Amino acid sequence: MSDYAIEALDLVKKFPRRAPAESSAAPKNPLARLFQRPPKSEFTAVDHVSFQIHRGEIFGLLGPNGAGKSTTIRMLCTLLEPTSGTARINGYDVVRDANRVRQSLGIVLAGERSIYWKLTGRENLEYFAALYHIPPEIARKRIDELLDYMELTSRANELVEKYSTGMRQRIVLSRALLARPPIILLDEPTLGLDPQAARRIREMVLDLKRQGHTILLTTHYMEEADQLSDRIGIIDQGKIIALDTPAALKQRIRQQDVIKMEVAGWKPEMTGAIQSLPGIRQMVTRFLEQDGIWEIHLQTENSRAVLPHLIERVNTNGTHLVNLNIVAPTLEDVFIHLTGKALRD
């Protein structure tokens, strides 16, 4: 048996580049358009990605929208064939041993609507148990246990369409666990859930690790990656740009102070004035729509030296400082440090 539960070795996935809806180069005549050769350009969604995940580990793939997280997961669970490179799940090759790979995995895909809304929670699980050839006696016991564990027993006989988003996600997770797979892939498991439902799912992920499962989860929530993962791969534009434990990743920018300011009346042309202050390493601005103010995120070598000049520059031309904090570096700061942009741009 392989030492690793999951191995991705130089994985690449290219897609044909999507043609713009109405390009100026496209002929106007519909018949000519039909026979026009499509452009041969390709887009690399996953670009030589490698990582190895130990048995019993929670590994987080953290990156912004479009970074290539879902495409990586889809290759690992045999839904997409890699353009090049290989991956092994439980020692099985995702292309040559696809059936064995699928038998080793429980999968929760992002935004998945793979449960039937016109069936009850229990009927859904019974249906999938039959599909996975789990003998009825064993299935019944397991479904009862899962419904109990997911705190869904009292609602098990209601149609899924009556469930909240969090309850549906717990049924999707139950479905992934029905066949007791050793390895679980979770693509954005808390996306769209309210904070309480998201917390419940996170507790379950930690619980599954305690039960011995290996978990690969993707997320663009840095707090989630930080809280759950033993190790994190930070992914951007299809490439893994850093891979380590959350603590070691944050340690990389230990020498820097992180300043978070909230500013009213911010003008984009002020960016240059602030960036030119000595000691400013990185700067990211974000408009907080609901408050109508700007959040300015700075990484500096020495906040004490920079603060007086910073405050003076901010409080000019009708712009003023609403709030300022010197904060402990987060994984978002690591991402900013590595890419010069925010995770949630």
Ligand SMILES: Nc1ncnc2c1ncn2[C@@H]1O[C@H](COP(=O)(O)OP(=O)(O)OP(=O)(O)O)[C@@H](O)[C@H]1O
């Ligand atoms: N079938 C496809 N054809 C063409 N391009 C695709 C296809 N699937 C994904 N892409 C592109 O590949 C890139 C990576 O997408 P992917 O879904 O893997 O990102 P992600 O990190 O999971 O982000 P998100 O959370 O937005 O899904 C994106 O630019 C996306 O538009």
